[in-house]
Amino acid sequence: MHQYDYLIAGAGLYGAVMAHELNKRGKKCLVIDRRDHIAGNIYCEDIEGIHVHKYGAHIFHTSNKKVWEYMNQFAEFNNYINSPIAVYKEELYNLPFNMNTFSKMWGIRTPQEAKEMIAKQVAQTNITDPQNLEEQALSLAGRDVYEKLIKGYTEKQWGRDCKDLPAFIIKRLPFRYTYDNNYFNDRYQGIPVGGYTAVVEKMLEGMEVRTGTDFFEFREENPDIAETIIFTGMIDEYFGYKLGALEYRSVRFETEVLDCDNYQGNAVVNYTEREVPYTRIIEHKHFEFGKQEKTVISREYSSEWKVGMDPYYPVNDEKNNSLFEQYKELAAGEQNVIFGGRLGDYKYYDMDKVVEAALNRLEEI
Numbered sequence: 001m002h003q004y005d006y007l008i009a010g011a012g013l014y015g016a017v018m019a020h021e022l023n024k025r026g027k028k029c030l031v032i033d034r035r036d037h038i039a040g041n042i043y044c045e046d047i048e049g050i051h052v053h054k055y056g057a058h059i060f061h062t063s064n065k066k067v068w069e070y071m072n073q074f075a076e077f078n079n080y081i082n083s084p085i086a087v088y089k090e091e092l093y094n095l096p097f098n099m100n101t102f103s104k105m106w107g108i109r110t111p112q113e114a115k116e117m118i119a120k121q122v123a124q125t126n127i128t129d130p131q132n133l134e135e136q137a138l139s140l141a142g143r144d145v146y147e148k149l150i151k152g153y154t155e156k157q158w159g160r161d162c163k164d165l166p167a168f169i170i171k172r173l174p175f176r177y178t179y180d181n182n183y184f185n186d187r188y189q190g191i192p193v194g195g196y197t198a199v200v201e202k203m204l205e206g207m208e209v210r211t212g213t214d215f216f217e218f219r220e221e222n223p224d225i226a227e228t229i230i231f232t233g234m235i236d237e238y239f240g241y242k243l244g245a246l247e248y249r250s251v252r253f254e255t256e257v258l259d260c261d262n263y264q265g266n267a268v269v270n271y272t273e274r275e276v277p278y279t280r281i282i283e284h285k286h287f288e289f290g291k292q293e294k295t296v297i298s299r300e301y302s303s304e305w306k307v308g309m310d311p312y313y314p315v316n317d318e319k320n321n322s323l324f325e326q327y328k329e330l331a332a333g334e335q336n337v338i339f340g341g342r343l344g345d346y347k348y349y350d351m352d353k354v355v356e357a358a359l360n361r362l363e364e365i
C-alpha cells in the first residue's frame with residue numbers, strides 16, 4: 001500500500017506542472033524540495049517590494065501558443081520586452097546585434113551599409129576554415145563586433161580564452177538588419193504579474209508540499225511512500241555519480257539594495273569587456289516597471305562548478321553528452337521512476353520548453 005500515487009522530487013517548474021496536472025487527474029501527489037522554498041530556479045525573493053530573481057534573470061518567452069495559454073492560467077503576463085544593453089569600456093550598444101548597434105558602432109544608417117561593413121571586415125580576416133571560437137566569430141562578424149561585443153563576454157562566461165574554445169559553440173550570429181532591440185524572436189513574451197513564485201504557488205495549490213526535504217534522505221526513511229517517483233534533480237547524483245559527474249557552469253550572484261530609485265535604466269546590462277569581472281548587472285525592478293523608492297541589483301559572475309554547488313548551465317559537449325547517455329540507460333532500468341526537467345534531462349531548457357516537456361511526458365504517462 002502506498003500513501004501517495006506520486007512523489008515529486010523538485011518543486012521547480014517541471015515538478016510543479018507535473019504535480020498540477022496529476023492532481024487535476026485525481027492522483028495523490030507529495031511534492032518535496034531540498035531548498036527551503038518552492039519554484040526552483042525561477043524563485044523570486046521579495047526585497048524592498050521588488051521581485052528579485054534569486055537564481056538569475058528570467059524572462060518568459062515562447063512561440064508555442066499552447067504553452068503561452070497554459071501559463072496564462074496561473075498569471076497575467078506584463079508587456080516587458082527584453083532589450084539588453086552592452087557596455088564596452090565607455091561605449092554603450094543595443095543588443096541583440098541590430099541596426100541600432102551597427103549605427104552606433106560605425107556611424108552608418110542603412111542595412112546595406114551595415115551588411116557591406118560586416119562583409120568587408122569578415123573578408124579582412126581571411127579565415128576560411130575556423131579552428132576555434134575566436135576564428136569562428138571573426139569569420140562571421142568581423143573584428144569590431146567580435147572584439148567589442150563577443151570576445152570578453154564569452155571568455156568570462158567560459159573562463160577561457162576564445163582561442164581555446166571550440167568553434168562549434170557559435171554556429172551563427174543573430175544579426176538583425178532592422179532597428180529592433182527585442183532580444184527574442186518569439187511571438188509571446190512577458191513577466192508574470194506578481195512574480196514567478198506566485199505562479200508555482202498557484203500550480204501547487206491544494207497539494208502537500210514539503211520544502212527543506214532532500215529526496216535521498218526522505219526515500220531512505222520512506223521507501224514505499226509512493227507508487228511512482230518523478231525525479232527532477234541531477235540524474236548523476238541520483239545514481240551516486242557512479243559513472244562520474246556531469247559538468248556544469250555555475251553563476252555567482254552579488255545582490256545589493258541601493259538607495260536610489262533607478263540605477264541603470266534597464267533590467268539587463270551586459271559588460272562585454274574582459275577586465276570587468278562580472279558578465280551582467282540585473283536591475284530587477286525594471287522587469288515589472290517598478291516604482292519603488294529603492295532598487296535592487298545583482299552582479300553576475302560566471303564560475304566553475306564543483307559537486308555540491310548549484311548547477312546552472314549543462315556543458316553539452318561530446319564527453320558530457322555521452323556520459324549522460326550512459327546515465328539515461330541506467331535511468332531506463334529504474335522501475336517506477338520518471339526523470340525530467342533541466343537536471344534530469346541534462347539539457348538547457350528555457351521555461352517554455354520545460355512546460356512543453358512536462359506536458360508531453362504527461363501524455364505518455
Ligand SMILES: Cc1cc2nc3c(=O)[nH]c(=O)nc-3n(C[C@H](O)[C@H](O)[C@H](O)COP(=O)(O)OP(=O)(O)OC[C@H]3O[C@@H](n4cnc5c(N)ncnc54)[C@H](O)[C@@H]3O)c2cc1C
Nearest residue numbers: 010012013014034040041056058059215233341342350351
Ligand atoms: C541563469 C539562468 C537564467 C535563465 N533565464 C531564463 C530566461 O530568461 N527564460 C527562460 O525561459 N528560461 C531561463 N532559464 C531556464 C529556467 O531556469 C529553467 O527552464 C527552469 O527553471 C527549469 O525548471 P526545472 O524544474 O527543470 O529545474 P529547477 O528549477 O532547477 O528545479 C529543480 C528542483 O529540484 C530540486 N532538487 C534537486 N535535487 C533534489 C533532491 N535530491 N531532493 C529534493 N529536491 C531536489 C532543486 O532544489 C530545484 O528546486 C534560465 C536558467 C538559468 C540557469
